[in-house]
Structures are given as structure tokens and as C-alpha cells.
Amino acid sequence: MAYMKLGGLSTLALLVASSVWAQDLTVAVRGGPESLDPDYSALGSHAEAAKHMFDTLVWANKDLQIEPGLATSWEPIDDTTWEFKLREGVKFHDGSDFTAEDVKFSIERIPVVTGPTSTAVYVRRVADVEIVDPLTVRIHTEGPAPTLPNDFVRLFIVSHTAAADYSTPETSAEGFNSGKATVGTGPYKFVSWEPKGDLVLERNDDYWRGPAPWEHVTRKEMPNDSSRLAALKSGQVDLATDISSIDYLALQQDSSVDTVVGDSIYIMNLQLNQRTDEYPGLRAKDGSDLPENPLTDPLVREALGKAIDRDTMVEIVLEGLGKPANQLMPEGFFGSNPDIPWPEYDPKGAKALLAEAGFPDGFQMDLYCTGDRLPGDAAICQGLGQMFSAIGIDTNVNALSKTVYFPAQARGEYSVMMNGWGTLTGEAGYTLGSLVHSSDKEKGLGAYNRTGYSNPDLDAKIEAAMSEMDEDKRRDMFQEAMADTVASRVLIPIVQLQSVWGAKAGLLDYTPRVDGETLADFIQPAD
Known part of the structure; x- marks a missing residue:
């Protein structure tokens, strides 16, 4: 290998x-x-x-x-x-x-x-x-x-x-x-x-x-x-x-097949609906309608972040084929921020936050993801469902074909989503301008903002960074915008994937x- x-x-x-x-x-x-x-x-x-x-x-x-x-x-x-x-x-x-x-x-x-x-x-x-x-x-x-x-x-x-x-x-x-x-x-x-x-x-x-x-x-x-x-x-x-993590382990004993592992640019992240008018798939603990979207409460979003055990996700769910993620780009990409703290796994603290937010018994939610796009996407999604259920949020996991998932996501049919995102251009403007900036068709920004999140101050920082010709200044500006994005917990990084290929011996x-x-x-x- x-x-x-x-x-x-x-x-x-x-x-x-x-x-x-x-x-x-x-x-x-x-x-x-x-x-x-x-x-x-x-x-x-x-x-x-x-x-x-x-x-x-x-x-x-x-x-x-x-x-x-x-x-x-x-x-x-x-x-x-x-x-x-x-x-x-x-x-x-x-x-x-x-x-x-x-x-x-x-x-x-x-x-x-x-x-x-x-x-x-x-x-x-x-x-x-x-x-x-x-x-x-x-x-x-x-x-x-x-x-x-x-x-x-x-x-x-x-x-x-x-x-x-x-x-x-x-x-x-x-x-x-x-x-x-x-x-x-x-x-x-x-x-x-x-x-x-x-x-x-x-x-x-x-x-x-x-x-x-x-x-x-x-x-x-x-x-x-x-x-x-x-x-x-x-x-x-x-x-x-895209050899699966389970198959990869088995192939280590198979002399007819060689395998190769490589880090990828894809960061699996949780995306949380911030719209106040429509929030499908969110229900009270007894299944009744909620009077408002709980995901707009920063305490609820922080609780969801604390419920994620990233080390277990990598070591058990992905069989070691990944690494924990603390931001939306891999380390070393232009605009990634080395000072962003690593998220803490704290299920007790998560429950306390839910109680403080008015949900001592939790609530129900539907979680959507692809099951056929990236290595381990369905398994990670199932793992998230179990972790959220453990803090009292009963989670119904739906791993769908990408041909079904992405059009429905674009139509706003999901409130809790898990996506894999790759910074294909190698720099933060692509990621922040696409995922986090308010949707603005005239400017071509927010093209993949599926949460409805809108923060004028953060928008201004992203736009200023994207227009800054001085490279050092641009990097610093992107790092600040990345830190603000992570702190909002509207998009919660989970793991960076690794990919496996198999070939004839x-x-x-x-x-x-x-x-x-x-x-x-x-x-x-x-x-």
C-alpha cells in the first residue's frame, strides 16, 4: 500500500x-x-x-x-x-x-x-x-x-x-x-x-x-x-x-488486488436550515409541529456540534480512512485558518445546551445525505444519526441517490443535510463565496447556500477578500472569514475523507x- x-x-x-x-x-x-x-x-x-x-x-x-x-x-x-x-x-x-x-x-x-x-x-x-x-x-x-x-x-x-x-x-x-x-x-x-x-x-x-x-x-x-x-x-x-473502508481492510489479505490510499479535498459537513418560514423535517418530540425553527438558535447548533464524535467517526465508521475536520477546507489550502480550535465532543454539554434552548427532551428531525457520491457518505450519515439520537434528538436518516438528493436540496426540501464539499480551486473564495455568502444571483455568490443563511457582515468580508489583489492581505481576510463561518455553526465540519483505489495485482x-x-x-x- x-x-x-x-x-x-x-x-x-x-x-x-x-x-x-x-x-x-x-x-x-x-x-x-x-x-x-x-x-x-x-x-x-x-x-x-x-x-x-x-x-x-x-x-x-x-x-x-x-x-x-x-x-x-x-x-x-x-x-x-x-x-x-x-x-x-x-x-x-x-x-x-x-x-x-x-x-x-x-x-x-x-x-x-x-x-x-x-x-x-x-x-x-x-x-x-x-x-x-x-x-x-x-x-x-x-x-x-x-x-x-x-x-x-x-x-x-x-x-x-x-x-x-x-x-x-x-x-x-x-x-x-x-x-x-x-x-x-x-x-x-x-x-x-x-x-x-x-x-x-x-x-x-x-x-x-x-x-x-x-x-x-x-x-x-x-x-x-x-x-x-x-x-x-x-x-x-x-x-x-472508491473502495469502501470495509472492503479495503479485506483486500489487505488479497494478493490479487493492490490498493492505494490518498487524502482527498472533500470535507463532510452538516448544513442546518436557517429559514424561519419553512423548516421541513423538524418536529416536536411527540411528532407535532414546532412553532419555530430550532436550528436558528445558536445553542441548538452548538449542541449538534458537540454531539459529533469525530475520532469515532474516523476510527470506527470509516475504519481509519479519514481525519477529523475543523473547517471547510483541508489544512494548507489558501485561506484555511490554522488558529481555528478543534471542536470538542461533549454529549453532556450538548444536552445541557438543548435544555437551555428550551428542548430538555430534544426533538425529532430528518437528516438527508447522499449514499452514492463519496466514500462512506451513507455510513457517516448513519453515525451522525446515532450521535444526535444519543443527546435526545430523534434522527431519521435518509441516504439518497445523488440524482434525487441534489435537486431536492436545491428546492429547499431539507432542513438538516450532510454534504461533501471539495475546494476544487484550492482557495477559500470558492468555498466561502459558494457555501456561506448570502444567495445573490446577480453577483454569482451563494450558489450552493442551501441553508438560507445570510450575514451581511460576513458577506462583506468575503467580498472584500475576493477583491483584494495583495496575496498576504487576501489570505488573512479569508482566514478571518473562515473563523467566522465555523463559529456560526450553520455549516459544521465533520471529517476529511480519504480515497481508496483497487487495481489488478x-x-x-x-x-x-x-x-x-x-x-x-x-x-x-x-x-
Whole structure:
């Protein structure tokens, strides 16, 4: 087993014993795309699939540090203008040239075609796109945007000609899912896709980075942990993602399978409804209606935080595959605050707080989460339910498919939610501006604020930090905003996940990306 920590990862490489693998690679993945339109969803599983066919303007390496992608360089011209130079000689899969027209088209279509887990967050600061010449674009922003290149690590570039007729909510799915518009510049070309099934790809021999290692790649979506493991052990697949903690322990004694563990960027967090008009799933102890939302009381939120035994969650529920979390980003990310205290597990204190808040016997609540998105999500959710019940809050746990959970969450149907959140851009503006800032469609902020929380003072701090061009000042401002967020206990960090991959025996070295993405073009066969 290889175990890698954040911050010191080497080049992603998968070395396997048999050269037969050099032609075909079959990967069992827990989650797949919701559509083949790369702009439809911001979920990691969706973007992971898209990266096989589409390139991003800026590339995030294995440590989420930004590097040139389809843009070779970028620089601020003034406080509200960034100039991006584009890579020369890049071809789309249909042989057409990649130009600035494709960048402008790709940016402008995102707010139109995006779905419930919105990708508009990546272009929220763009006011206008100016084409200077075929290989130069200037991005004009709504105020200073010092981290705009970080946002563009999820700016997928589609062909402005192939996608021209498939860039409305009504036409997007038909054009991309059929392959008509699925024309990118990425390492693999679209062959076929069955929703919830197989995504079949073939190598793009004219890829600008050079041909990928595998001629054919099949990504098999298999949400069930046991099914993925069975497919790996029976030889149906070469690599399986998201091995469960229980299966990981068993595989340590299995010589036919090698495993790799890596820290991930995903922080599981509890999200608590702050709306006073609607608070579904919250009931008095006897099941009757509550006169007001108990989650708006800071004492109740503090009690919920004290009820969580994070060490037990890691050691028992996750079998050691994780670490306790005290904020919404991993340690060392830009804007994470090293001075935030570690939360205290204190069930007696939690009960006392509930009594002080007027709930000496507790109350009833429904807790919702995904059961098929991230490793251990359902198990963590069940663990939370038991811990909350232990302090008198009778908790009904509902672990749902992500295709059900996220649209319902966006509609405000849940009051108590557990989400996994990854800071995909590596900096706090993405997380705080998306999760904590008041929902503001005009500013493109609060896109994933599902709690209804609104704090004008905190909003002002987040916006000021996002506009600060001085890096040291910006870091300090984000750290202060992160501390305020944690202190509010509207979003309660629980654990940072780790990910496990399993491969046929013969794996010599495999260093995963910290975002957990499994990209076929960075998986190398042995000589």
C-alpha cells in the first residue's frame, strides 16, 4: 500500500504488469456524468468524465496548483481585466481549430445550460469576454478578481460550431448525449454513452499533449461498492475507484488486488436550515409541529456540534480512512485558518445546551445525505444519526441517490443535510463565496447556500477578500472569514475523507490526485 499526504504528491502514474493493458483500460467508477454537456453539473464525478473529452482553459495539477492548459499564459492588464494567451495549433476532435471564439462561446453558454449543481460559480465574476485576436482573449470582470485563473480550472472549452445548436436547456442533452456536440480538444473522443452505464472512449491521436496511453477506455458506472469490488476481483475491470473502508481492510489479505490510499479535498459537513418560514423535517418530540425553527438558535447548533464524535467517526465508521475536520477546507489550502480550535465532543454539554434552548427532551428531525457520491457518505450519515439520537434528538436518516438528493436540496426540501464539499480551486473564495455568502444571483455568490443563511457582515468580508489583489492581505481576510463561518455553526465540519483505489495485482506505483479524479490519460502501463 502507498499512502500519500496532501502537498507532496509526485506525478500520477499507474504501472501494471501486463502490456496487454496498453490497448484497453476498463475502470469501474462509483459515479458518472449526469449529462455529457460538461457545463451541466459541478459535481466531481461529472467533471472527471468531462476531462477525458474536453480541456479546461487553465489546468489544475495533481496538487490543485494551476498550470497552463488551453491557455499558455495569463496576466492582469488592470484591476478588472485579465488577458489570456491561447495555445496555438490545438485541434478539436472534428479537425477544426481551437480559437478565442470557442473560449467566448464556452463562457457565455454556462449560465444558460447549467443544472441544479451549478457551474455558473466558475464564471460568476466575468462581465464580458473580448476577443483581441484568434489566440488572445481579455476577460473583463465585475470588480477585481485576483483568483480568476483558479476559477477557470473548471472552464471546459466546447466547440462553438459543434455546440452552436445545442446550448439551451432544451437542446443541450440531446446534442451532447448523442455525440453530435461532444466535440472537444481532450485526450479521448466520444464513442458512446449509456446513462448510469458505460462511457466508451477512443484515443485522440492528435492530442496536443501527445497521444494518451490507452487506445480504448471504458468507464463503467457502478454505484454499488460490492459490485465494483466483484468486477475488479473477477477481472471484468482493471481499476476500481472508491473502495469502501470495509472492503479495503479485506483486500489487505488479497494478493490479487493492490490498493492505494490518498487524502482527498472533500470535507463532510452538516448544513442546518436557517429559514424561519419553512423548516421541513423538524418536529416536536411527540411528532407535532414546532412553532419555530430550532436550528436558528445558536445553542441548538452548538449542541449538534458537540454531539459529533469525530475520532469515532474516523476510527470506527470509516475504519481509519479519514481525519477529523475543523473547517471547510483541508489544512494548507489558501485561506484555511490554522488558529481555528478543534471542536470538542461533549454529549453532556450538548444536552445541557438543548435544555437551555428550551428542548430538555430534544426533538425529532430528518437528516438527508447522499449514499452514492463519496466514500462512506451513507455510513457517516448513519453515525451522525446515532450521535444526535444519543443527546435526545430523534434522527431519521435518509441516504439518497445523488440524482434525487441534489435537486431536492436545491428546492429547499431539507432542513438538516450532510454534504461533501471539495475546494476544487484550492482557495477559500470558492468555498466561502459558494457555501456561506448570502444567495445573490446577480453577483454569482451563494450558489450552493442551501441553508438560507445570510450575514451581511460576513458577506462583506468575503467580498472584500475576493477583491483584494495583495496575496498576504487576501489570505488573512479569508482566514478571518473562515473563523467566522465555523463559529456560526450553520455549516459544521465533520471529517476529511480519504480515497481508496483497487487495481489488478501488479500495480507498482500510483499517486492519486487530491481531488480524487481518475483520469485515464495519466495512467501509464508498464514497459
